[in-house]
Amino acid sequence: MSLETVSRRGLVLLGCGKMGSAMLAGWLGRGLAPEAVWVLDPHPSDWLQGLAEKGLHLNADLPDDPAIVLVAVKPQMMAEALPRLAPLGNGATLFLSVAAGTPIAFYEKTLGDRTPIIRAMPNTPAAVGRGITALTGNARASDTDLDLAETLLAAVGQTVRLEGEHQMDAVTAVSGSGPAYVFHLIETLAAAGEAEGLPAELAMTLAKATVAGAGHLAMEAEEGPAQLRVNVTSPGGTTAAALKVLMDPDSGFPALLKKAVKAAADRSRELAQ
Numbered sequence: 215m216s217l218e219t220v221s222r223r224g225l226v227l228l229g230c231g232k233m234g235s236a237m238l239a240g241w242l243g244r245g246l247a248p249e250a251v252w253v254l255d256p257h258p259s260d261w262l263q264g265l266a267e268k269g270l271h272l273n274a275d276l277p278d279d280p281a282i283v284l285v286a287v288k289p290q291m292m293a294e295a296l297p298r299l300a301p302l303g304n305g306a307t308l309f310l311s312v313a314a315g316t317p318i319a320f321y322e323k324t325l326g327d328r329t330p331i332i333r334a335m336p337n338t339p340a341a342v343g344r345g346i347t348a349l350t351g352n353a354r355a356s357d358t359d360l361d362l363a364e365t366l367l368a369a370v371g372q373t374v375r376l377e378g379e380h381q382m383d384a385v386t387a388v389s390g391s392g393p394a395y396v397f398h399l400i401e402t403l404a405a406a407g408e409a410e411g412l413p414a415e416l417a418m419t420l421a422k423a424t425v426a427g428a429g430h431l432a433m434e435a436e437e438g439p440a441q442l443r444v445n446v447t448s449p450g451g452t453t454a455a456a457l458k459v460l461m462d463p464d465s466g467f468p469a470l471l472k473k474a475v476k477a478a479a480d481r482s483r484e485l486a487q
């Protein structure tokens with residue numbers, strides 16, 4: 215199945231908030247026509263309403279046999295929202311869910327166990343084409359289905375296939391939620407700069423550019439992050455003084471991030487109940 219098939223048979227989005235919109239923006243940017251898209255969302259954004267004027271089907275009757283349904287409602291809304299799509303289950307429509315927590319077994323129970331289902335975990339840098347999405351499918355999801363999902367997801371960034379669904383809670387805690395940790399790093403780095411006497415705007419400019427530049431360098435450089443860190447750290451210098459605080463095994467990043475990532479993974483497991 216190719217993107218041409220998606221254009222011909224249609225793509226349905228169940229829920230089009232922050233994540234659904236980021237992905238839809240990427241697909242439209244890659245040439246998917248608004249006429250090929252059906253969106254179900256009780257409170258569509260102005261952006262979606264503008265797209266409806268260009269042919270996107272908003273809260274309208276669905277096609278009989280869409281190529282793909284993207285499920286992007288919150289896990290807490292899933293039990294209420296998903297059953298209306300049950301008529302599309304057990305057929306040729308591929309279901310691609312980005313919801314945290316909700317296990318594949320839930321979709322199989324609601325849609326029928328002959329439904330091809332792929333569970334994916336993207337992240338919000340998808341909005342600028344720099345996301346990373348991990349994915350895994352059920353037994354019904356063929357290689358062609360996985361290839362199609364990967365093709366669609368690649369429009370908004372990098373993709374990785376998981377060994378299985380058992381990795382999804384940890385993935386959610388690292389890359390799904392991860393952008394929020396990095397944004398908080400930017401906020402707190404800027405605040406710390408202010409505490410050292412910088413004007414707020416200058417501190418934020420420095421913090422944003424530093425995180426973005428370091429991220430870019432980490433992706434581009436041949437050395438790994440540990441060596442890149444060493445490259446910044448002059449013996450007896452300023453970075454070494456800061457890293458003594460940040461790398462403290464009990465009170466620094468190692469303990470803090472381990473605790474934060476465990477909290478997110480635990481919450482993902484809870485959402486599956």
Ligand SMILES: NC(=O)c1ccc[n+]([C@@H]2O[C@H](COP(=O)([O-])OP(=O)(O)OC[C@H]3O[C@@H](n4cnc5c(N)ncnc54)[C@H](OP(=O)(O)O)[C@@H]3O)[C@@H](O)[C@H]2O)c1
Binds near residue numbers: 228256313337
């Ligand atoms: N945001 C992220 O960074 C991120 C990353 C990876 C995965 N995810 C997953 O993506 C999913 C969506 O997250 P989000 O951050 O995009 O949340 P969101 O902004 O709240 O989007 C969910 C959308 O679904 C709509 N909705 C609620 N009930 C519905 C129903 N019965 N039928 C159709 N649409 C309905 C919501 O409308 P109202 O706002 O009017 O209720 C909202 O527009 C979640 O399952 C989350 O786990 C999110």
